[in-house]
Amino acid sequence: MTDLFNPTEEHQVLREMVRSFAEKELEPQAEEYDRTEQFNLKLFRKLGELGLLGVTAPPEYGGSGMDATAAVIVHEELAAVDPGFCLAYLAHSMLFVNNLAVNGNDEQNQRFLPGSCSGKLVGGMCMSEPGAGTDVLGMSTVATSDGDDFILNGQKMWITNGAISDNEMGDIFLVYAKEKDRSQREISLFLVEKGMEGFSLGQKLHGKLGMRASTTAELVLEDVRVPSKNLVGTSGSAVKSMMRNLAIERVTLAAMSLGIARRCVEIMNNYASERKAFGKSINRFGQIQRHISESYAEFMAGRSYVYNVASNLDLSAFGNRVDSDGVKLYCSTMGKNVADRAIQVLGGYGYVSEYVVERLWRDAKLLEIGGGTNEAHQKNMTRDLAGLDKIR
Amino acid sequence: MKILTTVKRVTDPDMKVRIQPDQSGIVTEGVEYKMNSFDEYGVEEAITLKEAHGGEVVVVSIGPGAATKELRTAMAMGADRAILVETDADLDSDAVARVLAEVVGREEPDVIIMGKQAVDSDRSQTPQILGSYLNWPQATFAYKVEIEDGWAVVGREVDGGTATKRIKLPGIISADLRLNEPRYASLPGIMKAKRKPLETLTPDDLGVDIAPKVKVLNYEAPEERGAGEMVDDVDDLINRLKDEARVI
Ligand SMILES: Cc1cc2nc3c(=O)[nH]c(=O)nc-3n(C[C@H](O)[C@H](O)[C@H](O)COP(=O)(O)OP(=O)(O)OC[C@H]3O[C@@H](n4cnc5c(N)ncnc54)[C@H](O)[C@@H]3O)c2cc1C
Numbered sequence: 088m089t090d091l092f093n094p095t096e097e098h099q100v101l102r103e104m105v106r107s108f109a110e111k112e113l114e115p116q117a118e119e120y121d122r123t124e125q126f127n128l129k130l131f132r133k134l135g136e137l138g139l140l141g142v143t144a145p146p147e148y149g150g151s152g153m154d155a156t157a158a159v160i161v162h163e164e165l166a167a168v169d170p171g172f173c174l175a176y177l178a179h180s181m182l183f184v185n186n187l188a189v190n191g192n193d194e195q196n197q198r199f200l201p202g203s204c205s206g207k208l209v210g211g212m213c214m215s216e217p218g219a220g221t222d223v224l225g226m227s228t229v230a231t232s233d234g235d236d237f238i239l240n241g242q243k244m245w246i247t248n249g250a251i252s253d254n255e256m257g258d259i260f261l262v263y264a265k266e267k268d269r270s271q272r273e274i275s276l277f278l279v280e281k282g283m284e285g286f287s288l289g290q291k292l293h294g295k296l297g298m299r300a301s302t303t304a305e306l307v308l309e310d311v312r313v314p315s316k317n318l319v320g321t322s323g324s325a326v327k328s329m330m331r332n333l334a335i336e337r338v339t340l341a342a343m344s345l346g347i348a349r350r351c352v353e354i355m356n357n358y359a360s361e362r363k364a365f366g367k368s369i370n371r372f373g374q375i376q377r378h379i380s381e382s383y384a385e386f387m388a389g390r391s392y393v394y395n396v397a398s399n400l401d402l403s404a405f406g407n408r409v410d411s412d413g414v415k416l417y418c419s420t421m422g423k424n425v426a427d428r429a430i431q432v433l434g435g436y437g438y439v440s441e442y443v444v445e446r447l448w449r450d451a452k453l454l455e456i457g458g459g460t461n462e463a464h465q466k467n468m469t470r471d472l473a474g475l476d477k478i479r
Numbered sequence: 480m481k482i483l484t485t486v487k488r489v490t491d492p493d494m495k496v497r498i499q500p501d502q503s504g505i506v507t508e509g510v511e512y513k514m515n516s517f518d519e520y521g522v523e524e525a526i527t528l529k530e531a532h533g534g535e536v537v538v539v540s541i542g543p544g545a546a547t548k549e550l551r552t553a554m555a556m557g558a559d560r561a562i563l564v565e566t567d568a569d570l571d572s573d574a575v576a577r578v579l580a581e582v583v584g585r586e587e588p589d590v591i592i593m594g595k596q597a598v599d600s601d602r603s604q605t606p607q608i609l610g611s612y613l614n615w616p617q618a619t620f621a622y623k624v625e626i627e628d629g630w631a632v633v634g635r636e637v638d639g640g641t642a643t644k645r646i647k648l649p650g651i652i653s654a655d656l657r658l659n660e661p662r663y664a665s666l667p668g669i670m671k672a673k674r675k676p677l678e679t680l681t682p683d684d685l686g687v688d689i690a691p692k693v694k695v696l697n698y699e700a701p702e703e704r705g706a707g708e709m710v711d712d713v714d715d716l717i718n719r720l721k722d723e724a725r726v727i
Contacts (some may be wrong), residue, residue, distance in 0.1 A: 088545055097669050100552050103513065104664045138666030151666035 091394045105164040117169040120300040121446055135206025140180050144188040148200035155400040159342040166346030170450035171300025173343055178247035181339050183210030186261055189403050190328035191319050208258040211248035221463045224271050230264040239264055239311040249304025250291040256281050266323045273323035277313050285309040297449030334411040340458045341393050341414040344422030347447045348386040351429035358433050378428040389418040409471045416464040419454035426451045480534035483588035484525040486518040486553050488546040489599040502697035514549040517594025519661035520654035525592045526557040535559050541578050543567050554672035555664030561677040571693040572604035580612040581685040595620050595653040606653040616646035622657040
C-alpha cells in the first residue's frame with residue numbers, strides 16, 4: 088500500500104528498517120547522550136553499515152543512490168526517537184555527503200565519499216561565523232590564492248560535527264570562504280581536512296538547550312594552506328552550490344520536526360486515553376481533545392507539505408526556494424507547538440525526562456533557528472513570492 | 480544447498496488489538512503490517528547458512544498482494560528470490576501447510592526454516608503439520624543450528640531446559656528467539672532487492688483447495704487485567720496466594 092509518504096515499496100521497506108533501528112538502538116541511549124552532551128560515534132558508524140550515511144550519494148562512490156523522499160523518511164524516523172543524534176546525521180549526510188556528491192568533481196568524490204558513506208570519516212559544513220549567520224554573505228573568512236594553493240583565514244561558528252568529543256575535531260569539512268578583494272557574492276567552497284596545519288578546534292560548545300546529542304563547535308582557520316584540488320566548483324561561484332544544498336537541508340530539517348511532532352502526538356494520545364481524572368479518561372475533556380486533535384491535524388498538514396515538496400525535489404537542481412523554505416517555516420513551529428501541547432497533556436509527568444516529551448520540546452526549538460531562522464525564511468519567501476502574481 | 484524460508488505478513492504486535500463489534504475478527508483499519516518477528520529469525524538463519532555453505536535462499540509467503548513488502552524485506556536482508564502465493568483468505572495452519580507442501584514439491588529444498596509461530600495467531604502449528612504432509616523430520620524451537628554431511632544438529636528450547644536433536648535432511652527447522660540476531664535490511668540491500676525475482680502464484684495454480692478445517696466461531700478480547708497490589712512481606716504474599724488467589 089504505497090502512498091504520498093511511502094511512494095514505492097523500497098520507501099516502505101526503508102521506513103520500516105529505520106524505525107526498527109531507531110526503536111531498538113537509538114531509544115535506549117537517547118536520554119543519556121542528551122544528559123551528558125555526547126555524540127554517539129559508535130552508533131553513527133552503524134548508520135554507515137546500513138547505507139544510511141550516503142542515502143542520496145551515487146552508488147559508485149559508496150552511496151545508496153536514493154531520492155529526496157528517502158532522505159526525508161530517514162530523518163522523520165530518526166528524529167521521532169532522537170532528534171539530537173539525527174541532527175548529527177543530517178550535518179554529515181546532507182550538509183557534507185550530499186553537498187559534495189552534487190557539487191564536487193569525480194576526483195573529490197572518489198577521495199572523500201567512500202569514507203564518509205561508510206562512517207570512517209565524520210563530516211560537516213561550515214557556513215556560519217561568530218559575526219554572520221542570517222547575513223551569510225557578510226562572512227569574513229577569506230581565501231587568498233597563492234600559486235596553486237589557497238590560504239584560508241577566519242573563524243567558523245555553530246558547526247555541527249565540528250567536534251566528535253571534547254577535544255577532538257571532526258574529520259572533513261566543506262568550508263565557505265570569501266575570495267579576497269572580490270565582491271561579497273564571490274564565495275568559494277573548499278574541502279578542509281582535519282590535520283591541515285592551522286585548522287583547529289576552537290571550542291566544543293556546552294550548555295545547549297537541546298540537540299545535545301550532536302556536537303556544536305567553533306573551528307578556527309589560521310593560514311590554512313588548501314591545495315586547489317580541494318576547491319569545490321570554480322573559484323567565486325559557490326553561492327549557487329550553497330543554495331542548491333540549502334534546499335535539501337531545509338526539507339530534511341522540516342522532516343525532523345515531523346518526527347518530533349508524530350512522536351509527541353502518539354505520546355499525548357496514549358497518555359490521555361489512560362490517565363484518569365474526575366472519574367474519566369482525560370481525553371474526554373474538551374480542552375485535552377483540542378490539544379490532541381489540532382496537533383494531529385497540524386502534523387498531517389505539515390507531513391503532506393513536506394512529502395509533496397520532497398517528491399518534486401531534484402537534488403541536482405535549484406530554484407525550489409519558496410517551498411523548501413516554506414516547509415521548514417511551517418513545520419519547525421508546528422513541531423515546537425505540538426511538543427508543548429504534549430507536555431501540557433501529560434501535566435507534571437510531561438515535565439520530566441522519563442516521558443521523553445520534554446527532550447523533544449527542547450530539541451524542537453532549534454529547528455526555528457538552524458538552517459536558517461524563521462525570519463530568514465519569511466524574508467526569502469516573500470521576496471520570491473513577490474515575483475508571482477498567481478499561485479498555480 | 481537450497482534453503483526455503485517462509486514469512487508471514489502480520490499485524491504490528493506493538494499495536495493495541497481491537498475486536499470488531501460483531502466479533503468476526505479484529506479491526507484492521509489503520510493497522511500497520513510487518514514481517515512476523517519469528518520469521519525474521521528464520522530468514523536470518525537461512526541467510527547465515529547460505530553464507531557458510533553456499534547455495535540459494537528462496538523465501539515464500541502466503542497472503543495478500545501487499546505481502547510483497549515482506550518478501551522484498553527478506554530479499555533486502557539477503558534472500559535470493561521470492562514466491563508469493565496470493566490469497567486474501569484467512570487460512571488455517573493446515574491450509575498453509577498444504578500450500579507450502581506444493582511449493583516444496585516444486586522447489587525441492589534441502590532444508591526448510593520457518594518461524595516457530597506467527598505473532599498474530601500464535602498457533603505454532605504450520606511447521607509441524609507441514610512435516611507430516613511431507614513426511615520429513617522436524618526440529619522445532621531451534622536456538623542453534625549446525626549442518627553437516629546431510630544432517631542438521633539442532634539445539635532446541637524445551638519446557639524446563641534445552642535438548643539437542645539430529646535430523647536427516649531434507650527436514651524442517653522452526654526458529655525460536657535466541658537463534659540469532661536478525662540483520663537489518665540495509666539500503667544497498669533494499670536497492671538490490673528491487674531487481675531480484677518475485678514470482679506470484681495462486682493456491683489454484685498449485686492445485687490446493689484452501690477450504691478451512693478449523694472454523695472460527697468468534698473473537699473475544701481477554702478480560703482486562705486489574706491493577707497490581709503491593710504486599711507488605713513474603714508471609715502476606717503467601718497467605719494471599721493461598722486464601723485469595725487459591726493458587727498454592
Ligand atoms: C545547534 C546548532 C547547529 C548549527 N549547525 C550549523 C552547521 O553545521 N553549519 C553552519 O554553517 N551553521 C550552523 N548553525 C548556525 C545557524 O545556521 C545560525 O545560527 C542561523 O543561521 C542564525 O544565525 P545567527 O545565529 O548568527 O543569528 P543572526 O543571523 O544574528 O540572527 C539573530 C536574529 O535576527 C534575525 N534577523 C537577522 N537578519 C534578519 C533580517 N534580515 N530580517 C529579519 N530578522 C533578521 C534572525 O532571524 C534572528 O532572530 C547551527 C546553529 C545551531 C544553534
